[in-house]
Amino acid sequence: QVQLVESGGGLVQAGGSLRLSCVSSGDTFSDYSMGWFRRPPGKEREFVAAISWSDSSTDYADSVTGRFTISRDNAKNTVYLQINSLKPEDTAVYYCAASHYSDSYYYTKGAWYDYWGQGTQVTVSS
Numbered sequence: 391q392v393q394l395v396e397s398g399g400g401l402v403q404a405g406g407s408l409r410l411s412c413v414s415s416g417d418t419f420s421d422y423s424m425g426w427f428r429r430p431p432g433k434e435r436e437f438v439a440a441i442s443w444s445d446s447s448t449d450y451a452d453s454v455t456g457r458f459t460i461s462r463d464n465a466k467n468t469v470y471l472q473i474n475s476l477k478p479e480d481t482a483v484y485y486c487a488a489s490h491y492s493d494s495y496y497y498t499k500g501a502w503y504d505y506w507g508q509g510t511q512v513t514v515s516s
Contacts, residue, residue, distance in 0.1 A: 392416040392488045392505040399484060399510030402476055406514075410471040412486030412507055422504075423489045423497040424462055424469040428482035429509075437498050438484070439471060444492040454480075476514045483509040 398410040412424070425440035439450045439460040448460050459472040469486055487503035489496065496502040 392419075392422065394486050394488060394505055394507035396484065396486050396507045396510040399512045401513045401515065404476060404478055404514055404516050406476050407472070407474045408476065408512060410473065410484055410486075410510060410512075412469045412471075414467045414469070414488065419462075419467040420464040421490065423492055424460075425487045425489060425497055425500075425503060426458075426460060426469075426471045426484060427487060427500055428480075428484045428512075430479070430482040435485070435500055437500065440489075440494070440497045441469065442492050442494070442497065443490075447494070449494045449498050473512070476512075478514045478516045481512060481514050483511050485509045 393415045396412045423443045426438040429435045441448045441460045441462050457475045462469045486507045488505040489503040491497050
């Protein structure tokens with residue numbers, strides 16, 4: 391079992407930055423690939439970024455490439471999402487999730503995640 395708790399969301403102006411954190415407890419954190427997903431208002435959940443447990447390789451959605459950076463600190467059982475150059479369309483609830491898959495074919499898709507956090511709201515004003 392893995393418990394995930396996100397933090398760092400908030401209200402920010404367009405062009406601003408935030409750093410989201412997700413702290414894991416329970417099973418060994420380094421055994422899991424970690425992902426960030428988001429659910430914009432009135433829309434389906436979508437993949438944002440992920441980092442593999444095996445080699446810390448990363449993948450990003452096209453819409454966030456170059457603005458978002460995912461990283462992990464296995465010693466702190468924490469995964470981060472640095473969000474820069476925020477846009478109003480980035481407004482969403484952001485979720486972190488844990489997957490035991492190490493291949494990007496799987497960990498870029500929400501269906502292959504085993505555990506989810508409760509989410510943190512990010513609101514970007516124009």
